[in-house]
Amino acid sequence: MSEAIRPHAEQQFAGELAELAAVDDRPRPPGWRLSPQAVVTYLLGDGGKITPKYVGPRRLMEVAVATLATDRALLLLGVPGTAKTWVSEHLAAAISGDSTLLVQGTAGTAEEAVRYGWNYARLLAEGPSSKAIVASPVMRAMETGAIARVEELTRMPSDVQDTLITILSEKTLPVPELGGEVQAVKGFNVIATANDRDRGVNELSSALRRRFNTVVLPVPATAEEEVDIVARRVAQLGRSLELPDVPPALDEIRRVVTVFRELRNGLTEDGRTKLKSPTGTLSTAEAISVVTNGWALAAHFGDGTLRPRDVAGGIVGAVVKDPTTDAVVWREYLETVVRERDGWTAFYRAARDA
Numbered sequence: 001m002s003e004a005i006r007p008h009a010e011q012q013f014a015g016e017l018a019e020l021a022a023v024d025d026r027p028r029p030p031g032w033r034l035s036p037q038a039v040v041t042y043l044l045g046d047g048g049k050i051t052p053k054y055v056g057p058r059r060l061m062e063v064a065v066a067t068l069a070t071d072r073a074l075l076l077l078g079v080p081g082t083a084k085t086w087v088s089e090h091l092a093a094a095i096s097g098d099s100t101l102l103v104q105g106t107a108g109t110a111e112e113a114v115r116y117g118w119n120y121a122r123l124l125a126e127g128p129s130s131k132a133i134v135a136s137p138v139m140r141a142m143e144t145g146a147i148a149r150v151e152e153l154t155r156m157p158s159d160v161q162d163t164l165i166t167i168l169s170e171k172t173l174p175v176p177e178l179g180g181e182v183q184a185v186k187g188f189n190v191i192a193t194a195n196d197r198d199r200g201v202n203e204l205s206s207a208l209r210r211r212f213n214t215v216v217l218p219v220p221a222t223a224e225e226e227v228d229i230v231a232r233r234v235a236q237l238g239r240s241l242e243l244p245d246v247p248p249a250l251d252e253i254r255r256v257v258t259v260f261r262e263l264r265n266g267l268t269e270d271g272r273t274k275l276k277s278p279t280g281t282l283s284t285a286e287a288i289s290v291v292t293n294g295w296a297l298a299a300h301f302g303d304g305t306l307r308p309r310d311v312a313g314g315i316v317g318a319v320v321k322d323p324t325t326d327a328v329v330w331r332e333y334l335e336t337v338v339r340e341r342d343g344w345t346a347f348y349r350a351a352r353d354a
Contacts, residue, residue, distance in 0.1 A: 006240060008100060009053075009093035016042065016050050017094060029069045031145040031187015032095050036065045039094045043087070053090045054083055055229045060215055061087075067213040068095060068147070073168050073190040075153070075209075078217035081283020083229075084193040087217065088149050091191055096146040101137040105152035114138055114150075114163045115173060128177045138164075138190070139173055145187030153192040154201045161208055164190065168211035219284065223269065226257045226284055233288045234295065241292075244299035249306035252294065255347060256287050256311055259338075263319060263329070268337060275333060278319050278326040290314035312350035 010017065017034070020042055026035035034042065043061050045052030054061060067074045068091065076084040092099040103113050117134040126132060141148035153161060167173055171184040192212065194204070220226035230253050260282040262268050266275050280286075294310035302310055320326040338348045 009089045010097050010099055013042075013051075013053075013090075013093070017097070019049060020094075029187070031185065032069075033097050034094050036062075036069055039065050039091065042094045043090055052232070054087050055220070055225060055232070056083075056217065060217065063213075064091065064215045067215070068189050068191070070213075071171070071189075072213045073164075073192065073211055075212035075214045076191065076193045076217055077214050078195060079219065079283065080195055080281045081285035081287075082217040082219055083284070084195070084217055085151060088151070088191045088193055092147040092149055096141075096187065098146055099149065101141045101146055102149045102151060103137050105150060105154070105156040107155060107157065109156045109160055111160050111163050112136065114160060114167075116175070130178065133175070133178075138167060139182055141190075142167070142171075142173060142182050142184040142188050145185030148188070148190050150190060150192040152194065154194040154196065154204065156202065158202050158205065161202065162205055165205075165208055165211060168208075219264075223254070223257055223261055226261065226287070227254050229284055230257060230287050230291055234291045237288070237292050238295055241296075243292075243295055244304070246295055246298050246304055246306055249291075249295075252306045252308065252311055253287075253291055255308070255344070256290050256315060259315055259333075260284075260287050260318075262337070263333060273337060275337070276329045278321065278329045280318065280321040280326070282318060286318045290318055308344075308347035309350040312347060313354045316351060316354045 004011075020034055020038045024035050024038040026037050028035045032039075040058070040061050041050055043052070043054050043065075044058055064074055064076070064087070074091075076088055078084055089099045092101070103109070112134075114136055116136050116139050119132050119134055122129075122132040135143070138148045138150075140146070150156075150164070167184075168190060171188065173182040173184075175181055195201075220229060227250065231250065234253070258269060262275060263277055264282045266277045267273070268275065290311055291306075291314075293314045294306055297310040298304060298306045316330065319330050334348060334351055338344050338351065341348075
């Protein structure tokens with residue numbers, strides 16, 4: 001059988017999860033595979049064999065894990081690229097051993113994706129029965145006492161969002177067609193992610209928001225922290241994609257992060273020059289994508305070393321989302337900041353010609 005391009009967290013880090021479980025002697029909530037303390041260690045690393053999955057304030061992860069140990073659902077809120085999905089997946093993997101019970105929120109997400117659907121061939125042949133039900137990921141999580149994940153909750157239509165209210169408050173899912181209900185098994189909970197920066201956002205109702213504890217994931221506080229995140233994720237992606245090895249490229253990673261942070265904050269790192277910000281978010285996730293793409297360019301079409309020309313095109317594509325306004329912002333940044341910066345001449349030329 002061919003190897004998966006992107007193994008699920010519980011597969012990719014099975015060794016770490018097993019090692020933590022073997023030495024974890026602290027109390028575990030019902031249905032949990034690890035104690036809350038061990039889950040936080042899995043997320044943040046232990047400085048040794050357990051690698052960090054999230055780089056950020058420890059207290060945020062403690063609050064998130066403690067929430068899931070109660071009867072409250074967890075809402076991870078933040079701008080795009082703050083690792084909401086990444087944290088959600090690893091929380092589910094560590095707690096339930098299964099991160100695949102996922103509902104992907106879109107403008108076209110139907111109520112059946114949250115509740116249940118029907119096998120219509122069986123429904124017509126046999127009538128309503130439990131065997132004719134097609135369980136949603138949320139329903140399966142309730143039946144097995146696992147964590148269900150709802151990605152991009154605010155992209156779902158409001159009436160679909162509100163189907164979660166009864167599930168979260170009563171821990172039951174009514175099935176009126178059969179005159180019954182599904183009751184959640186201990187260990188069940190929901191992790192949802194949302195951001196309020198993208199277009200197409202549907203605000204959560206007050207009733208639904210009250211069912212969640214909200215943890216806001218911030219953008220990395222410092223440039224060095226963001227460089228570390230990008231370097232770690234790029235290395236993981238490179239191994240997963242089996243990209244040819246290239247020498248360490250911290251200088252280019254730092255350049256990408258610097259450009260993104262300065263344009264995102266509207267201010268140069270030294271605080272001397274105010275800048276216009278583009279319409280895009282310029283998230284850490286986009287920086288990871290730019291560097292990974294540059295790695296592929298350097299390995300397959302370059303000399304095997306990541307150079308300014310390998311990342312310049314990706315940066316321009318990330319910055320210039322609107323060809324009218326963003327192009328002006330980018331040209332102004334190139335001419336007033338990049339052109340005058342020591343050691344950035346090669347990048348200036350590559351970005352200008354991209």
